Structures are given as C-alpha cells and as structure tokens.
Amino acid sequence: MVSLNSYLILGAMLFSIGAVGVFTQRNALIIYMCIELMLNAVNLTLVAFSRFLNNLDGHVFVFMIMTVAAAEAAVGLSIIISLFRNKPTVNVDDINLSKG
Amino acid sequence: MEQVMSTINLSAIYPEIILTCFSLLILLMQSFSTPRFKEYYGYVSLVGVLAALAFVVMEPSSFFAQTVVYSFNDMWVVDNYARFFKLIFLLGTGLTILISMKYLEDEAMQYGEYFALILFATIGMMIMASAGELITLFLGLELMSLSLYVLAGYTRVRMVSNEAALKYFILGSFATGFLLYGIALIYGSTGTTSIRAVAASVGKYGLYSPGLVMGMAMLVVAFGFKAALVPFHMWTPDVYEGAPAPITAFMSAGPKAAAFAAFARVFMEGLPALQMEWTWLIWIMAALTMTIGNVIALVQDNIKRMLAYSSIAHAGYVLVAFLAAGELGISSVLYYLLTYTFMNIGAFAIITALSGRGEPRVFVRDYQGLGFQHPFAAVAMSLFLFSLAGIPPTGGFMGKFYIFSAAVKEGYIGLAVIGVVNSVVSVYYYLRVTVAMYMEEPSSVREAEAAAPIFSPALVIAIFISAYGVLSLGLFPSSYVAIVKQSFLALQ
C-alpha cells in the first residue's frame, strides 16, 4: 500500500524542482512552466490529503486551482506577447527581471 | 437523494454583486455605445463604487448594529472588520478612478476595460476581506492579482510598463504557489479549509503538527509578497515605477490593505494557537521592512520609486501594529491603513498631474520651483508628504502615534524604538521634495520642456478629498477612533 508520506514527498520534490527552475531558467516562458509545475505539485498534495482524510474539499480546491491556472496562463502569456511586441526577447536578463 | 442546501444570505454579498454588475455594464457600454460616450465610463464606475459603498454600510444590517453575518456555509463573513476594510478599498478605488480619467485621455488608452478591471480588482479585495474560508480567500486574491497584472502593463506601448507587468506576474504567481502549498498543508493537518474550523481543530487537539507550522510559514511568504514586506519586496520598486501612475496609486493602497486584511484574519482568527511561532518571525520582518524601505528610499531620485520604497516602509509600520495585536494594535492597523490610503493616493494624484504624457517628469528635480508656479499643487503635495513623514497635525502623525503606543503597551519597546528612528530618517527624503518645490529654482532645461501640469476637475476633487481626509484624521481623530474601535470588536 502506498502511504500518504510517499505522495507528500513526491509533491515536495516536484514543488522544489519547480522552484529551482524559477531561479535557474532565463526564459520567461519556461519560468512560467516551472510555476505551473509547482501548482501541479500542490494539486498532488491536495488530492493525496483529500484521499487520506476521506474528504472531498481537496478535490474542489484542485478544481479551483485548475481554473485559476488557466486564467493565469491566459493573462501571463498575453503579457509576454505584449512585451515581445516592444522588444523581441523572452530572456529575463534582457528585460531586467532579476534586478532587485 | 438528500438535498444539501447551503445557507445563503444574498444581502451579505450585495456590494460585490453591484460592483460586478457595474463592471459588466461598462464592458457592454464599451462594445455597444458610440465612442463619444467614453468619457462617461469613469463616472459610471464611480456611481458603482458609491452604490457599493452605501450597501457596505447598510446591508445586511447597519454598520453600527455590530452584527456578524455568516453566509454561504461560513465561507463569507460580514463583520465590521471586513466592512471597514471594504470602505478603505472603495475609497481607494473611487480616488483612483477620479485621478485616472484625464490620464487615460492623455495617454490615449482604452477606457472601458480599464475601469472594468479596476472594479474587478476591487471585488477581489473585498472578497479577501470577507472570506471566511481559504479557497474563497485564494480566489479573491487571484481575482485581485490577475486584474493588477493587466493594469500594471496597461500602457502597452511603454516598455517599462510591459516589464513591470511581467515581473509582477512571474513573482506574483510564484508567491501564489507558496500560498497554495501553505493552504494545502493546513488543510492536510486540520482536514478543513474554513478559517473558523481550522481554529477549532487546532484548539481542540492542542494540535502542534510540524505540517501546520510549515503551512503557516508558507502563508507568511505569500502574504509578505502581496503586502511587499522585506525580504519579499523585490518586485515593488520596478512595478511601481513601470506601472501607470494612477495604477501605482491604486496598487499601493487597496491591494496592500487587502493583503493585511486577509493576513490578520487567517492568523488571528485561524491560527492564534501558533502565535508563539509567528510572533518572532513577524518581529524580524517588521524591523527589516521599516529599515530597508527607508534606507533605500533615501537615495532614490525617481519619485515613483521613492514612494515605492516608502510604501515598503509603511507596510513595516503596519506590521508593528499587527504584531501588537489586541484591540489597540488592530485598531491602529485600520486607522493607519485609512490614513495611508488618503495620503498616498493624494501624493500620486499630484504626481499624475505633473508627470506629463508618457510620464517623463517623475524625478525630484522636476519638482523644483513648483511652489512658485503652482502654489496649490505644491501646498497639497507638501501636506501629503508631511503626513507620510508623520509630522503633526496630519493623519500620518496620529496613525504612527497609535501604532507605536500600541507596540509599547504590548511590550514591543525595541520595535517601537526602531520604528521611531525610522520615521525620523524618513523625514529626510520626504522633505527633499518639499525643499525642491520651495527653495530651488527650476532648472532651465525643465523650464524649456515644461508642459503645464494637467489639473482636471476630477483630479482636483480627488486632491481635495485626500487633503480633507489627511487633515481631519490628524485634527479630529476621536470620531475615527470610535469607528475603528467598533470595527475591531467584530474580530473577536
């Protein structure tokens, strides 16, 4: 039988991989994909909790996260497109994203 | 099949429904009416804000009745705490709409969607203030953030605006990841997402699960990002600088207050049992936020950037009051956020008027000699800057006074001292602008290229309202304090 811990560790791994990607990638599109990966890790965590608590709230939450992720993707990609029109690059070093 | 009917009290969400209807109305007007009506979109949205304001005060019962209404299976709470925050949001939105109208015309931007998005963002904030449950809270926060990402990049032809939007978006959705992971851990530890049920569950079992503490830490990261607290403030200066000036005004007031509203509700209502854990964390963040914000603001020449760092510092002061908790602490949070809304939007109203098409004139040197050319603007700007610096008799002084006395009363004397020292430091960079306005001659370059500042009637009204707010909060604090105290009581 697979324990809850296994799922949670898998979720934590995916979340951390995504977070590392946000810092190491230089391409705005891939950075955003890494953030999507983090959201997926959260979804896995929620679904696992939901199953082990035997309570469907987690599923509803995942449903909402998917909705928001879709909305966010639409907005985020249109931001990237509007930036690309002014300056044809998606490299975050060229658009001084990393400057504090 | 059994029917599960949720307990619905529709009157509890009237203000939000009204705002949604008005934003839909504006979108429809944009599509179906002739272009010459476009000047009226701003007024239409203003009517929506005023109607929502009336319903916040009146429905589902009068503000002074102090009732707490739960609706939608405890997902929605209308107490005076939420209502007071909604008043702050609507005030900020109303002032922003007033200062935006002329700006949109000058920058040749789209009208309809702009106001619709501002209303959507306001709905998101109001949801955050009233959410009694974490999924609802998350959706409110996202509604607010998505609208703000778009608004930050609204002047699409300007590169800085695009960059601001992208930076805000990427770091914002990164923070959302942490928020969600935090909520997931809290859900896993307590089996519920309702804030009250979380508190009950934590209280009942005396639960001290590491998962819960970890979840709480993740929420601190997420809210810290939304309220621009050090060390999660990196996005603030660039986004404030790049966004259109009225949107910067908007972002610095409402969304920040909304983040604090949700922060306080989750931590004080949901996780009071973990107070030992979060107290020291917030202590450090408050000290860092005040100090770093003020120190970096000292060397800024761009006035929008300067006010961005100043807004970080002000979030630090609010955090001090937040930490002091208790009646005095929370009421001084409310008092300060109200004052901050007036003084900051007031200052940005002047910046908007002076910045010129494409916002070339946003540097301190552009304010040289303003006191002689436009005495009215200079006096108003000085008033707002004095208030931000915390000089009597302005609202900013009273707000800081309440915050630091709350901190001292609760025994956070070290933090209060750091705060007072910081306020003194901050006087320097606020006064620098005033000195430039009154004691320096305008440079000849500026004279040559200077276009007259644009003071449209709506903008002047916004400045007057802000000035009135700043002065009355400073001179007659007692009536406001009475209202603020009533708003606090509801949280208990």
Add this chain to the structure above:
Amino acid sequence: MQLLMFYLLGLGAVVAALIMVTNKRPVRAAMSLIATMSFLAGLYVLLDAHLIAALQLIVYAGAIMVLFLFVIMLLNIEEKEGRLAGSALLWQMIAIAVVGLVFVLMVSVVKLSDNVVPLGEAAALFGTTRAVGKMLFTEYLLPFEIASVLLLAAIVGAVILAKRRIDDSDQ
C-alpha cells in the same frame, strides 16, 4: 501492484520535471511538462480522484499546455545560450541552496507528522463527477461564482494586452 504503479508514475513525473527545468528549448520543456502532467493524472487515478484525473488531462495537459505551445510557435523564439554574470550566478546558487533547505524542511515535516491514517476503501462515490459536482453547487457555490468573475476578468485582461492595435475598438 499499486506500489509498483506509484513508483513508475512518480519516477516518470520527477524525471520529466527534471528534463523540463534543465532544458533551454521552450518546446522541449513544454513537452516534458505535458509528460509530468500525464504521469500525475495516473497518480490521481491511484488516489481515486477520477474527475481530477480527467480534468488534469483535458484542462492542464490539453488546454493550458496547448496555449503555451501556441505562444511559443507564435513568438518563434530562438534559443540563446545562457551567459551569466558572476553575481547572478552567485544569486542563483544561493537561491538553489535556499530551495534545497526548504525541500529538506518540507520532507522532514512529512516524516515528523503523524497524521498518517490507514487508507481505507474509498466511498462508492469518492472523487466522481457526481460527488464533486454536488459539492461545487451547494457548499462551494460562492467560490464557484467567484471563479466565473475571475475568468471574465482574465478574458478581458488577455484581450486588452494581446490585441494588436490599441484604439481600434473605438472606430
């Protein structure tokens, strides 16, 4: 059997995720992310989350990632070799170290927490469209309605930003 499936799917998800974060080409990264999402959908089935598994494939791997691919194709981005300045590299190392630390914390939290309940049989309707749908329209009615407003705001925002000309709606 379940354990084997878990390890296969979990390993697949992690490997695909690693391929994504180390890749410089957006299309490859997107395809690996789609792979991760599909593996996760398999895990959801193991967890009796049938509706979520279907949505994962349809909405996430389908709609959202297709949108990504569409934008990648539209912008036709050429890859650029990452050349990092010393300070940026330092920051990156610090960031990775912090993330690693957080990861250790997250896992230790999991190890320490003892809310591991034995997994019983799922209720007959657990995770089905019927059960989740019923919750959405009764208990979670308000968030559901808020989500609709959120989608509208996102549509308006996306249109306004991605539209080609700024003032063509007024003509």
